[in-house]
Amino acid sequence: MTSVLISAEEILQKGLNAFRFIDARHDLVNHQLGTEQYIKAHIPTAIFLNHETDLCDVKTGKNGRHPLPKREDFANVLMAKGIHIDDDIVVYDADNMMFAAHVWWMLRWMGFANVWVLNGGFKAWQVVGGDVEEGIAPALPPVTWTLRESLVKTVSADEVLKNIQSQQFVLLDARAPERYRGEVEPMDPVAGHIPGAINHPFALNVEADGKMKSPQVLRDAFLPYTQKGLVINQCGSGVTACHNILAMEVAGLHDYALYPGSWSEWVADSTRPVATGE
Incomplete structure (x- = not known):
């Protein structure tokens, strides 16, 4: 494990209960693909976050294809899904981490200190024979927490x-x-x-x-x-x-x-x- 990456083998060693999992699979052309992949198979208990709805603000035509939401609005999304700022979180996508890295950055932007990206994504999890489940994971009870200072920088x-x-x-x-x-x-x-x-x-x-x-x-x-x-x-x-x-x-x-x-x-x-x- 590094400060930002975790391997599938390390997750198996520590156990699934040690982490809160976020499934970030997506496709920039087929916006339904991530949801379909999640329903077909995901790491047990993983929460799915949608890049086109959960992870961006309203698109005005002037603010880009994935405008950052207001921090307070994103915090409300996370709290409603039971994701706490003090959780140990592992984010994964299909394989190359292009979408997981975005969620990792957004959580750091919110002040989350304990976030790792699964190196090699869901593909790596399957290679080591990690357990999977299908359908939609049971909803977690909502949580509350206070926004913290961002751990990353942005420019306009x-x-x-x-x-x-x-x-x-x-x-x-x-x-x-x-x-x-x-x-x-x-x-x-x-x-x-x-x-x-x-x-x-x-x-x-x-x-x-x-x-x-x-x-x-x-x-x-x-x-x-x-x-x-x-x-x-x-x-x-x-x-x-x-x-x-x-x-x-x-x-x-x-x-x-x-x-x-x-x-x-x-x-x-x-x-x-x-x-x-x-």
């Missing part, structure tokens, strides 16, 4: 805009290279990237089996981005950028922030500049 679109000239921080884009270059754009109305952003696709962080690469490999990959100190992470809608943040944590690099609105918010304002190519 205005701060990113100012940085194009000031170059005070490095902006890291987690999307696939072809989207970054503007050759294709399957999700948003404008193709390209924020001027000055450096492309580090989140897929570079994992091995073929969906597990995170070693801390040293990740440190070697991310250390060059830290020459200005703070590294701002963005992607299409603030989801996969959290994977780069998770990888930085594994690498022992902690000076990072998230631009939650990311590309989908950025291009909603036509006055913001857009770059293409490398």
